[in-house]
Amino acid sequence: MKQKIRYCKRCLLPSTKPYIKFDEEGVCQACLAHEEKHAALGKIDWGKRKRQFYDLVESAKAQNAPWYDALVPVSGGKDSITQVHRLLGHGLRILAVNVDYGIKTEIGKENLACIPEMGANLIIYRPQLDLHIKLIKLGLEEYGDPDLLSHTLLHAAPLHIALRFQIPLVMLGENSAEEYSGETGEASAPGMTREWFTRYAANAGRDARYIAKKHDIPFEQLRLYDFPDEIVDSSTHTYFMSHFFQWDSEKHLEIAKSYGFKTLDQPGEGTYRNFVGIDEKINRIHQYLKVLKFGYGRATDHACEDIRNGRLTREQAKELVREHDLKPLSVDYTSSFAEFVGYSEDEIRELLEKFRDQNIWGKKEDGSWIIANHLEEATEMVRS
Ligand SMILES: [Zn+2]
Structure with a gap:
């Protein structure tokens, strides 16, 4: 007898989804x-949030950082193009960082090419492949997730780069913590922390430290796959864009298309x-x-x-x-x-x-x- 999957009464999430909970009415x-x-969200004063964003931009500029004023991690997707768009027009020197961790598609390459055309500098970071492929195989074979450490690299590498270039402002995308908890207040304002990273960038807490220890890989080789704790005491600060502007996929798609997004x-x-x-x-x-x-x-x-x-x-x-x-x-x-x-x-x-x-x-x-x-x-x- 097969297990019967139960579905949320409102959406279609199944009871087989890990950690899912339903209330007594069957709503997830x-x-x-x-x-x-x-x-x-309805109660948020978005005008005030926008002014906070402009204050951040001004204070980043005032720091006269040696290389760049702001960093944006980019995939070349509609959301990251929108993040760059929000930072344009303020005289910032923007560095966009793309982590090329897998197999890029042709349309992916074309969309990423929009970023320098918009007016941001672009660094494409590609990890050395012998180790990276070993990690992809390990993720797939042992944990059923080929992106296990690609996902942590994606979140961590841009932060390491921001630290090396002493970039004051890192503008991240959506805060996935808000997506699951409904938490949108001031408490959600700060950017990425070690706790956030372990919870949302790493799959079930299996971050680079865990993998290094468990599979006997020298941690020094995985540094860029891990959250840089030194960021806490540095002049680099991270923020989620979703705190300052209402996150709207449709609107992001329109904005991205205006820059040539396909x-x-x-x-x-x-x-x-x-x-x-x-x-x-x-x-x-x-x-x-x-x-x-x-x-x-x-x-x-x-x-x-x-x-x-x-x-x-x-x-x-x-x-x-x-x-x-x-x-x-x-x-x-x-x-x-x-x-x-x-x-x-x-x-x-x-x-x-x-x-x-x-x-x-x-x-x-x-x-x-x-x-x-x-x-x-x-x-x-x-x-x-
Ligand atoms: Zn649901």
């Missing part, structure tokens, strides 16, 4: 946090959106592992956001999730990944299959995999 924590956040002609594999996660390929493997382990993927994430923001009804969202969410990984991704890390394609398929949860997946007569109760309401399990 993310929906409740969103509601709370929405109410809190979207895909077709939705990306595994979702119905054509403008997110389009710059890099390994992320698709990361997302597909979620499908195997927990029975949901990227389309569910996007649909849940769109339900909460009133852009889709739950029924419309279900249709889109049915169409895109469980799509098998295509050869385009497996072959690129195989070539990058040095596996054969069969090895990859075999490795990935080890993570398929057979409590939720079953086989059809033709041998293909299916989640028998996908998106069905398990009403008998919830008392009304």
Whole structure:
């Protein structure tokens, strides 16, 4: 008997998602946090926050730093282009830092090229590949997440660079802590801390220190993968842009397009959106592992956001999730990944299959995999 997946009564998050909690009405924590956040956002004096942002900009300039006044970590996605956009027009010397940790797509390269054209300097940081590929393999084989340490590198490396260049202001993107807790008050204002990093940049606390110790890798080799604690006593300060400006994906898309940001002609594999996660390929493997382990993927994430923001009804969202969410990984991704890390394609398929949860997946007569109760309401399990 297969495990029946229960779904949130408002969005479509499944009971298999790690750490998810439902209230007695069957509504998930993310929906409740969103509601709370929405109410809190309405009470925020955004004019005041904007003035605080301009004060920060002025004080960064007044420090006469030797090289640059502000640093922005960028992926080349719509949000990071918007972050650079907000800093333009104040006479700042801006350094954008892109961490190229995986397999960049052509459209990703083109979108990243917008950044210097906007008026920011761009450094692309590429880690040495023998060690980095070892970490990608280790993440995948031991923890089912090829991006395990890529994700910490992505957050940490720009901070190390800011410290070396003595850059006073680091403008980060969205504070993911707010996304889950609904916390939007003044208390959420400070930027990245060691606690935040371990919780939101590292997967389940498995940061570079943990991996170094557990797998006997000299920590000195992983320094750029780890939060720089010396930032606390330095003249470099980090802030989340979402504290000063209301985070609005649609608006960011418009702003990014005005600088030449391109979207895909077709939705990306595994979702119905054509403008997110389009710059890099390994992320698709990361997302597909979620499908195997927990029975949901990227389309569910996007649909849940769109339900909460009133852009889709739950029924419309279900249709889109049915169409895109469980799509098998295509050869385009497996072959690129195989070539990058040095596996054969069969090895990859075999490795990935080890993570398929057979409590939720079953086989059809033709041998293909299916989640028998996908998106069905398990009403008998919830008392009304
Ligand atoms: Zn929900």
